[in-house]
Amino acid sequence: MPVVPRTDTDTFADLYERTFPRVYAYVASLLRDRSAAEDVTAQAFERAYRKRTSYRERRGSREAWLFGIARNAALDELRRRKRRARLEADPEDTAAVGADDHAELALQRELVRTAMTALDGRERDLLALKFSAGLSNAEIATVLGVSETAAGTRLHRTLTKLRKACNDAS
């Protein structure tokens, strides 16, 4: 049973209001390119709008469904642009350090960004789903097509790996 009726653009607008910052953050984390992130975010919302009647509640939350679409759009973009090499490279400064940031905070941020290069694309995807998209482990499991336990285990393993990389770098 479709949760978002075909004619109910208000409901989709609500979904947009609720998720836009997180969708953009997730896509930008994955693509490391502001311009591409805007294109893909717009594309993801448009795809979701066109496919809104295909959403089924039993398959997971609406957010998980939307992030699945966004993820596919981002992966398609990555494939299309053959940006695998860019993923391995240092990320673009998608969130510039503000003037009021403390020096220590800026240093720590840089440390984490450096440590992120020790992760592979799937691990970054997982972290982006958790911390940029703000999804629960159950929603991540839906997006990735794995069990919730597996999603939690992967997340813990990735966080531990990142922590170790941070410690090694510091």
Next chain:
Amino acid sequence: MTHPEDIATVERQLAAVESALAGGEAVHEDPVARELQELALQLRADSPQADPAFAEQLRARVEAGFPAPAESARARQDAALERLAASARRAPSRFGKLLLPVAGVGVPLLLIVVVIFAAGGPPGSNGGGGGGGDEAASGGGSEAPSAAALEPPARDGGFVPRQRNRRIERSFTLELGVPLDDMARVADRVTAVTSRHGGFVLSSSVDTGEDGGGGDFSLRIPTGQLRPALRDLAGLAPVIRQSQEGRDVTRDHVTAQDRLRAARAERRSLLRRLEAAATDEEAEAIRRRLELVGGEINGLRSQLRDLRLRTDYAVVTVSLLVDEDGQGGASGGGGPFDDAVDDAGDLLVGFAGVLIRVLALALPLGAIALAAWLAARGVRRRRRESALA
């Protein structure tokens, strides 16, 4: 195998991360968990933020329902192409998940049904079966009181291997159990069935007296119509007994044909010799020989005609015996309504047979199609995720 203590640690640290994300601070007493909390908060704080202008522009598009841009002819053209592409993408996504497996099962199913019907109709119809032909052709009776057991041998059933256009005499005997009060009606229907299938009644006798009754029919039915005719006759009343015999007379037929050809050749030769006869005595001798040959030709013609008649028409003997139980036949007791019920039952049985055969083929094919669809889906997903590898 993960140690239970490890699992507990993982769960505790994940809970710490969730707690930090909810509370916004890293205060766990365990240093490792606290580090993970700090990392989680750092990662969340480091999330990219969208340009407010872009957010506003996209919000406007969402509220307008993503209208196609229409600034120029080129833009309109692009929009049309985009809509076309979107509809092409949308169609499989909207219905694909349901449609593909259904099509995977349905298309093979449809093909199988078409093939089965093209190959001669559902089992149980005139085109199907044909079993037991050799048994019948080799003679001997049986006691199977069912219409299926009455299937006559195939018309070219095997008596002489590798011999085409075989000539086979066939005879069938049916004994039907009929309630006494229904005897006249069934007798009429025996005649009607025979006529309907192009046959004729050679002799008949029906007795419907109070002290007993019965009937005997000697029928001649074209061998081409034998199968449906027997089925119809067996449907008039319960078959108490049936038997069938077959005799291959191909050799007799071929021999008679050969002898007829030889006799005609001799006759032509004698006629030529008669024209050329030099003396009356010689001509008279030839005429006497011609008379003998002519008689032989007539005899052979008659023999061939008789053989053809015996092989073109099967002898079917139907005996109507009084059914003391008065149960009536398959259609003998209840009139048109029972006939309709019986026909409906036969139809259902036929369709059930077709359905079972179709399913026997369609289910494996459907499973293969489903597996292929799932594999294609998996490949597509892996290919897409290869961007992350």
